[in-house]
Amino acid sequence: MVESPSSAAPSSLKPSRQFQSRARLVVIGGGISGTSAAWTAAREAVKQELDVETLLLEKETVLGGKASAIREDGWLFETGPLGYLDNEPIVDELVRGVGLEEERVPASDASSHRFVFLDGRLKEVASHPVRFLASGLLSPRALLRAACEPFVRTKRDGLDESVWDFAARRLGRDVADRLIHPMVLGIFAGDAKRLSLPSAFPIMAELERDHGSLIRAQLARSRARRRGTLPPRRSSLFSFRDGLETLPRRLSERGSFETRTACVVLTVTRREEGFLVVLEGGASIPADSVIVASEGFSAASLLADAAPDVSQALAEISYPPVYVIALGYGAEAKRSIPRGFGALIPRGAGFRSLGVTWDGHLFPGHNAEDGLLVRVLLGGTFDPEIAKLDENAAAAIAEGEMQRLFALSVAPRFLRARLWRQAIPQYELGHGARVQLVDEALARTPGLFLAGNALHGTAFGKAAARGVACGERAIVWLAGRAPKK
């Protein structure tokens, strides 16, 4: 199937553009998005009895992309995503489709306790309104301002707005500074003043548009849930017994497609019909359809020839670096570190950490016996210099800051660091226009699809959903062209 640069393609491997022989779909990138795309496409092809060969190419030696865990001495260190929210039903379908229900692990009830470091100490962000009012997170004046939210005029100018501006406009500057800014740092490692509200938090924009107020929207939705006209809210965190990478790997094991790891794609070029996927080393693979499921910056470089407009738009998306450091403590740390999800740390609080997740509280299976695993995140938009540190230096910062935060007198038994040089795509102001531009450009390039998390949601579940959608679309596109089996 692979054409060597110097030799003509053997007859059985002739480009499949004639569509008299098998059609070929190539998926580039073996993270959750690419594996979901390949799995879905292969399953749809079988269902529709289409003669389509699906091939997944991944440059690393293992699948999973950002979903990647290190297991050592009984600890399970998730170096990327910690879990996924069940608000994307498509992930459940994938889980069922590959028989992983038994290995799925819900986060413990510790996940409902979230903290923020404010005024020199950790404070719990209570979800119950009465406890929230009493928590001291906001001054009485700030609470009064937030309570005026239902009377704030709805924004209808259609212009983009930053997350910070949205929060300040609707709930007041104190909420924007003390709660929203650190939250955006914790989720996106990004700047609330630069990220686009409709792109980063589309649900918030919808609530304002449909109800004119976030508070009114919450009340209306609670009523609808009680009446049963709206399904119960789903926002529980899940992982798998052996970590999140279990899902992409199982999709590859169970899917009717071929996976090649350690296979670096250099570029995708267009041919008279279809595409040529050029690999490192000079070999190339003819394809009738291509799904690019690599990171935005990688897709930008791959598509410079086949879709220059898409390439240019993707190249503009920034991906700041993030260091993830795991610290495994002995049982004594459980006395100092409260049970919960973790803590956000605002800028200016005297720490370099963006936040801490208490993985061992959420997923006790991540702990070695009697231990407690926590992870510290460093870097992001405000601290790109972090990428210059080696792992020991980054780990030393994390260890020192954990000691200060929790007055810990013990050193961790386990200490590991992982640097993602280009970690999370930033949906900055203008992102919506970029998405539209890319969609229009892709419509002019039939057979080419863009999965991944660069455009339509940065979370694991969103990347999976985008992969599934692209897998389905690729088969719809191939259906009129590929021969029946």
Ligand SMILES: Cc1cc2nc3c(=O)[nH]c(=O)nc-3n(C[C@H](O)[C@H](O)[C@H](O)COP(=O)(O)OP(=O)(O)OC[C@H]3O[C@@H](n4cnc5c(N)ncnc54)[C@H](O)[C@@H]3O)c2cc1C
């Ligand atoms: C530190 C961190 C923490 C996160 N925490 C969470 C969390 O708790 N919950 C959550 O929902 N989300 C979280 N996310 C986001 C989540 O990890 C991503 O949305 C998701 O994993 C993206 O999957 P993907 O398949 O789109 O991309 P990736 O996982 O990035 O996969 C892309 C793949 O493409 C491959 N590739 C790239 N270029 C080429 C090439 N030229 N040839 C062949 N292959 C190539 C790469 O090697 C990689 O395997 C986190 C992300 C990071 C970085």
